[in-house]
Amino acid sequence: DTGVSQDPRHKITKRGQNVTFRCDPISEHNRLYWYRQTLGQGPEFLTYFQNEAQLEKSRLLSDRFSAERPKGSFSTLEIQRTEQGDSAMYLCASSPATSGFAYEQYFGPGTRLTVT
Amino acid sequence: DQQVKQNSPSLSVQEGRISILNCDYTNSMFDYFLWYKKYPAEGPTFLISISSIKDKNEDGRFTVFLNKSAKHLSLHIVPSQPGDSAVYFCAAADRGSTLGRLYFGRGTQLTVWP
Numbered sequence: 118d119t120g121v122s123q124d125p126r127h128k129i130t131k132r133g134q135n136v137t138f139r140c141d142p143i144s145e146h147n148r149l150y151w152y153r154q155t156l157g158q159g160p161e162f163l164t165y166f167q168n169e170a171q172l173e174k175s176r177l178l179s180d181r182f183s184a185e186r187p188k189g190s191f192s193t194l195e196i197q198r199t200e201q202g203d204s205a206m207y208l209c210a211s212s213p214a215t216s217g218f219a220y221e222q223y224f225g226p227g228t229r230l231t232v233t
Numbered sequence: 234d235q236q237v238k239q240n241s242p243s244l245s246v247q248e249g250r251i252s253i254l255n256c257d258y259t260n261s262m263f264d265y266f267l268w269y270k271k272y273p274a275e276g277p278t279f280l281i282s283i284s285s286i287k288d289k290n291e292d293g294r295f296t297v298f299l300n301k302s303a304k305h306l307s308l309h310i311v312p313s314q315p316g317d318s319a320v321y322f323c324a325a326a327d328r329g330s331t332l333g334r335l336y337f338g339r340g341t342q343l344t345v346w347p
Contacts, residue, residue: 121276148333159237159322159337160277173332208276212333221267222335224276 119143121225123209129231130199137195138228142211149192150222151184152208153177160208160224166192167214199232206230236260237325239338246345252310254341256323259304263325267335268297268308271320280321281308313345 122141130136142149147168152160163182165173168189178184181199186192196203206229210222238257246252256266264285269277283290283297283306290297296309310317320342324335 123276150334157242157339159239159324159339160335161337162334165332165334173334210276221279221282222333223279224269226274226276 121209121211121223123207123225123228125228126226127229127231129233132201132232133198135195135197136199136230137193138207138209138230140192140194140209140225142191142209143213143223144190145213146211146223147189147214148212148222149186150210150212151192151194152210152224154206154208154227155204163194163207196230199230201232204230204232234259235338236263237323237336237338239321239323239341241341242339243342243344246313246343248315248345248347249312252308252313252317252343252345254308254310254321254323254343256306256308256338257304258306258325258336260325260327260336261304262327262329263336264328265326266297266299266306267324267326268295269322269324269337270317271322271340277322310343313343315345315347318343318345 149166151163154160166186181197206227208227210224212222267282268280271277299306320340323338
């Protein structure tokens with residue numbers, strides 16, 4: 118059973134550095150989501166892809182954040198000029214495109230980012 | 234503004250008893266609701282869901298109840314087991330949106346003790 122995978126699992130970086138995270142969704146899922154979770158909070162939506170098209174971005178996703186899904190398979194999330202407030206768990210989720218909507222999203226283990 | 238609220242950050246229950254986790258929402262456009270379970274160092278795992286056309290959905294030991302007029306849902310776990318100890322997140326979606334974005338509450342830490 119190959120679920121959603123994320124790499125790396127942990128990342129420690131210094132303020133001002135750029136970081137990139139990767140997400141590999143479940144192979145037959147064409148919808149991919151990025152969420153961010155901070156301590157004591159639930160996951161907060163960042164952005165959504167259907168195949169390679171990025172269809173929505175949250176206001177949380179500042180100009181320093183960029184996400185791609187070039188071939189409609191894996192996705193990357195890059196944070197430029199990291200700030201201490203970027204420290205969080207970054208979660209990726211995928212879901213299949215059933216008729217209508219696919220609400221049941223399957224999450225990866227997350228990438229924990231610590232900005233020092 | 235938190236559109237999905239879980240007002241109890243923690244719940245402690247003895248093994249074998251019922252666990253009841255509560256969730257309230259404010260957005261009347263939400264019409265699909267989910268519960269996720271999360272263990273430390275893992276991503277959330279889908280547990281059970283309910284559409285607004287129903288008021289109850291059951292899956293083994295887990296039952297979700299929806300009260301639309303009160304904008305309230307609850308997750309019942311019977312009987313509770315120590316392996317159920319985890320953080321439980323309530324999530325909601327708006328079927329009027331084609332995007333499937335989920336809105337999460339802050340979670341409730343459930344501890345089931347022997």
